Amino acid sequence: MKLESLKTLFNPKSVAVVGATENQKKMGCHAIISVMESFKGKIYPVNPSRDEVFGLRAYPDPESIPEPPDLAILAIPRDHIYGMVKKFIERGTRAFVIITAGFREAEISDGEVMHERLRNLVESAGAVVIGPNTFGMTDLKSGINASFTPALYKVKKGDIALVSQSGGICHLLVPYAMRYGIGFSKIVGLGNRLNVDFPEMLEYLAEDENTKSIALYIEGIENPKRMLEKIREVSRKKPVVAMKAGRFEKANKASKSHTGSMAGDYKVYTSALKQYGAVIAETLEELVSYAKALSMQKPLYGDNIAVISLVAGLGMVASDTCELIGLKVAEFSEKTREKLYEILPPYTIRDNPVDLGFVANDPELCGKAIETVADDRMVDGIVVNYIYSWSGDFLEVPVRHIIAAGKKKPMTACINYPPGVWDDVKEKLESSSVPVYPTPEIAVKGLKALRDYGRILMRG
């Protein structure tokens, strides 16, 4: 029943925004803008002191809305939340986003009590709540931004579902993702997790056809056993990447005040998460970068990596990173070595790591070398490192060959370029499942995520 309500939450046909206003100092203003800019269905602003909000007819209360809205977004003072949710439930609404803060997360004695009371109400109706104390959520594929951040909907559409216990982290990751063109299916701020927590989201996302990988930013875990069982179940179907904050005591203490749960012992939790099937990320950059690789590429079932670079320096850094994080720079087969000696001239490096610098302006030849390496049965995965030429058409990325090689073996690419200029190259590669990263280190780490997931799947 909760699963059904979650389905409605992410695919509503009508949405009420309670606290909708044109006063920019209020969350309700940004929430209604978010909905208006994203949502094609019926929108019902609820505000007893206004007839209209941004040209939409406003309603004084849930009872006066012509139909029970599928989703209600609440941005009103804490003390009015319970009564309002009750009225919506009575009308038949089963999905809520509660932005309002001040429940069990803060230094207020009655917060916990109010939290519990609200939960009982919601649970008994089979309804679901994202929040309270959240920015909300956005579903970029179904087309609803139920958050106080209109710009969330300007993020690129993609196949990663980001589920975060911290809204701030989402708001940091989103511009990071925008700079590097990382796409999302959904971005969800769990907030205080009244009755939608990681396990519910995992269960829902496992079946969500818009989502290919799941990224979790975790602070505290209420019910570790349930969470771990769900990760075990879901990770067989879809890769789950988890970053666990609260590694040390100081951060842990902050977690309690923040979303009302202790972060728990970092090592115990990450070992458990890993054992149950999560790919572990240690930084925010890793979290989205891993999720990106896993949303695009096949799992990697071996350690032997071919490193192919347009410039030797990148090849060195990529090779170092491979060895440092537990992958190997592959030994090419005799056949591959012979073929590379045949097709590539001196001044290039015709062994792993391959350096194509001297033939950089011959994309056909570079592409042929990349495909040759991809055919080597001693190679399990590939990282390709390219630089931007800066000089007109002097240098061209052999997109077609890279894509072909990426179909043969799990592959990531490092290509960094001045903002704007090679977005089409990146777009072509990524739409054919080759994830592009800004540095060789993070490109190799992308392969490591594929390897970790390969290990998880092999374990069964």
Place this chain on the structure above:
Amino acid sequence: MKLESLKTLFNPKSVAVVGATENQKKMGCHAIISVMESFKGKIYPVNPSRDEVFGLRAYPDPESIPEPPDLAILAIPRDHIYGMVKKFIERGTRAFVIITAGFREAEISDGEVMHERLRNLVESAGAVVIGPNTFGMTDLKSGINASFTPALYKVKKGDIALVSQSGGICHLLVPYAMRYGIGFSKIVGLGNRLNVDFPEMLEYLAEDENTKSIALYIEGIENPKRMLEKIREVSRKKPVVAMKAGRFEKANKASKSHTGSMAGDYKVYTSALKQYGAVIAETLEELVSYAKALSMQKPLYGDNIAVISLVAGLGMVASDTCELIGLKVAEFSEKTREKLYEILPPYTIRDNPVDLGFVANDPELCGKAIETVADDRMVDGIVVNYIYSWSGDFLEVPVRHIIAAGKKKPMTACINYPPGVWDDVKEKLESSSVPVYPTPEIAVKGLKALRDYGRILMRG
């Protein structure tokens, strides 16, 4: 004498470009464009088969140029290099950038011989050569781009000198830096280091008033003793950050083919570099990020960090990172705690890590909290984490207060925002010496670089 020649190299009054052409397939085309787009002095294209190049009068040979040019950039076939350099030296030129490859780096038996012969010629004249086998160099402050990459001159002016043994690494770091607005004074590709190697560059940069920190990307070291002594000397005056590639054998092998030197044992070299006064970077991101912190901020002489964040999640991640890399989340003094309880309401976190979320829309109050923390004598350094508001003026960064706090204690900031929107905030902070980073992890690592340098200075 070499130092004098280096001074001329980076501050030429006249420049010859040998091999200048309008044929976009040739390096000489991009080199002449680079010079024309950057350089205000006299430019002399040298090309026996053309009367003009891009509207500039071309000369058939060095002898016919009206004056001995201060700097000659050579982009002609390898076999003509020696004779050409000789002619320029006879005319009085003492500074060269040799782009041409094919000396001791490649699989060619006579490369080493040609390298030595050229070096003898150059050395005996007291001249200096950047290269061969390099993209060249650019000096953003004096105004000369002597490279085959015109766009290098579009990088932001700043106080970091980047000296790299790999041109590819520079060409990757430059767009990375452009994305995050990191500025450089000089970018130098050493290539095969005919007679300008890291020690010469260090000696020159120590006295260069345009440079506040020095970033080195190192593959092999020819003469470790000389290099280390120079680092010891220079690091007393200016921070030196070093990244050493060739950590593992495979990368090491590539280095030999790449710039003609073995990378050597990674651990031995990095321990030695550290001991002699370099701040060690382990990734390319760290290399530029550390150099940025060190070019703007004071050294840090203690481990106790105050973490102040607009959102608790960022504070948790920053706190975790502190502890993980050897810094401490400071214990605030009683006085500071009392003051924070006095000025901040509940719903905020009024201890370290400080969470200002609930008063986010009150920049004055946020600023006051930041300054309060900066006054605590138990606090050695500060990291401030902000997110972009996304919703008009809902949220404002207390720039003035952050700058004031940054004058009291070494400080870095994490602010990530959609490309373009908060560049003015970043600019204001950075022009007042507060370096801004895209993630809390890398902002804290910036503090670590300041701490490492503090330790180096205290060691004397």
